[in-house]
Every structure is written in structure tokens, then in C-alpha cells.
Amino acid sequence: MPLLITAVALVGLLAALDLLLTVGVIKRLRDHADLISDKANADAPVPLDIGEEVGNFxxxxxxxxxxxxxxxxxxxxxxxxxxxxxxxxxxxxxxxxxxxxxxxxxxxxxxxxxxxxxxxxxxxxxxxxxxxxxxxxxxxxxxxxxxxxxxxxxxxxxxxxxxxxxxxxxxxxxxxxxxxxx
Missing domain, CATH: 3.40.30.10 (Glutaredoxin)
Structure with missing residues (x-):
């Protein structure tokens, strides 16, 4: 019986550690996605600037x-x-x-x-x-x-x-x- 209690406690601790690591990974992924989005918006192509001449068509x-x-x-x-x-x-x-x-x-x-x-x-x-x-x-x-x-x-x-x-x-x-x- 003491062996079963120890095993269940160990599994519980591993599950809690896994949950903590998963939450950390999700937070990092969100931060990374925000950085990618900001970079994409900064690199977004812009049309002609004010004062620039329009080409022929x-x-x-x-x-x-x-x-x-x-x-x-x-x-x-x-x-x-x-x-x-x-x-x-x-x-x-x-x-x-x-x-x-x-x-x-x-x-x-x-x-x-x-x-x-x-x-x-x-x-x-x-x-x-x-x-x-x-x-x-x-x-x-x-x-x-x-x-x-x-x-x-x-x-x-x-x-x-x-x-x-x-x-x-x-x-x-x-x-x-x-x-x-x-």
C-alpha cells in the first residue's frame, strides 16, 4: 500500500510539472507570435509615398x-x-x-x-x-x-x-x- 501511495504521488507531481511546463510553452508561443506579427506589419509593403509620381497604365x-x-x-x-x-x-x-x-x-x-x-x-x-x-x-x-x-x-x-x-x-x-x- 505505501508503494501505491508513493507511485500516485509521483504521477501527480509529474502531471503538475507537465502542466507548468505546458503553460510556459504556450506563453512563449504567444510572445513569439506577437513578435512575428509586429515584424510582418513593419515589413508590409507600402504603396507610393506622398509626393511620388504614379506610373503609366x-x-x-x-x-x-x-x-x-x-x-x-x-x-x-x-x-x-x-x-x-x-x-x-x-x-x-x-x-x-x-x-x-x-x-x-x-x-x-x-x-x-x-x-x-x-x-x-x-x-x-x-x-x-x-x-x-x-x-x-x-x-x-x-x-x-x-x-x-x-x-x-x-x-x-x-x-x-x-x-x-x-x-x-x-x-x-x-x-x-x-x-x-x-
Whole structure:
């Protein structure tokens, strides 16, 4: 009987030690995951910086309209979405409402849907009433012109007096309120 009590006590101590070590490993994994997440966010690609010139592009919109860099005149809101990204799905309704009130209407809003056809049709139908919509691959012409590598990317561009189209804001916040009407 004393041998059985000793064995049970030893198993109990081993189980408690195992539980303590498991809790320690879980805490370390969480800390490690936070470090990886912070590094990933710090290394996230950014589009063109404020004041940088937009590259040339020539594409056909979802409405079969030819669009080039020359078609961006005045202040233009440009957005890049991917139907495969969760933040894009969350930001789409906010962007749509923001774009609905953007000065100049749909002619001053360009929405680019990057990636495969899966879900892109729903995005296009949601955006069509408020923007000129372009669907392209992830490495498409418009994405390359704006150096958009992360989604969603929201930019405000405008034409300089010398005719160049430059980025005025590369982190448009559609949650901060609606744009002022012209």
C-alpha cells in the first residue's frame, strides 16, 4: 500500500510539472507570435509615398472603358481590393459609403480588384455604382503603376501643375468620416 501511495504521488507531481511546463510553452508561443506579427506589419509593403509620381497604365474597365493615367484628373480616390483578403471584405462597405460622397462622383474614384475571379464579381457589383472598376491580376498594370502590393490600399492622387499625377495621401482613412462635397 505505501508503494501505491508513493507511485500516485509521483504521477501527480509529474502531471503538475507537465502542466507548468505546458503553460510556459504556450506563453512563449504567444510572445513569439506577437513578435512575428509586429515584424510582418513593419515589413508590409507600402504603396507610393506622398509626393511620388504614379506610373503609366492602360487598362479596360469592367464597363469596357479604356482607362489611362491621363484619365486621372483632379483629386482621384484610388482603391485596391482583393476578394481573398478579410480586411478588404470588412473595409468594402465603409469604402463604398465614402466613395458615394466623394467630390466628382464615380469619375473621380478608381477601384481595382486584384486576384482571381472568386468573389471578384461581388466586389465589382458593389463598387460599380460609386467607382470606375478595373479587374486585374495581382501584378497587373494599375497595381504596378501605384506599387500596390498589400490589400486593401487606399490612395488619394492629384495632378500637379506640371501635369504629373502624384500621390497626395497613401493612407486614406474611410472610417474618419465622409469627404467634404465639392
Amino acid at each position: 492602360s487598362v479596360t474597365s469592367a464597363d469596357d472603358e479604356e482607362l489611362t493615367l491621363a484619365d486621372l484628373d483632379g483629386e482621384t480616390l484610388v482603391a485596391f481590393f482583393s476578394p481573398n483578403c478579410t480586411p478588404c471584405k470588412e473595409k468594402l462597405p465603409l469604402f463604398t459609403e465614402y466613395a458615394r460622397h466623394f467630390p466628382g462622383g464615380p469619375r473621380q474614384v478608381l477601384a481595382v480588384i486584384a486576384g482571381g475571379a472568386e468573389g471578384g464579381g461581388r466586389f465589382a457589383e458593389t463598387l460599380r455604382p460609386v467607382a470606375r472598376v478595373v479587374r486585374e491580376d495581382y501584378n497587373g498594370e494599375v497595381g504596378a503603376a501605384f506599387q500596390a502590393k498589400a490589400y486593401p490600399t487606399l490612395l488619394l492622387v492629384g495632378r500637379e501643375p506640371d501635369g504629373r499625377v502624384v500621390v497626395r495621401d497613401n493612407q486614406v482613412d474611410v472610417t474618419a468620416g465622409l469627404p467634404l462635397a465639392a
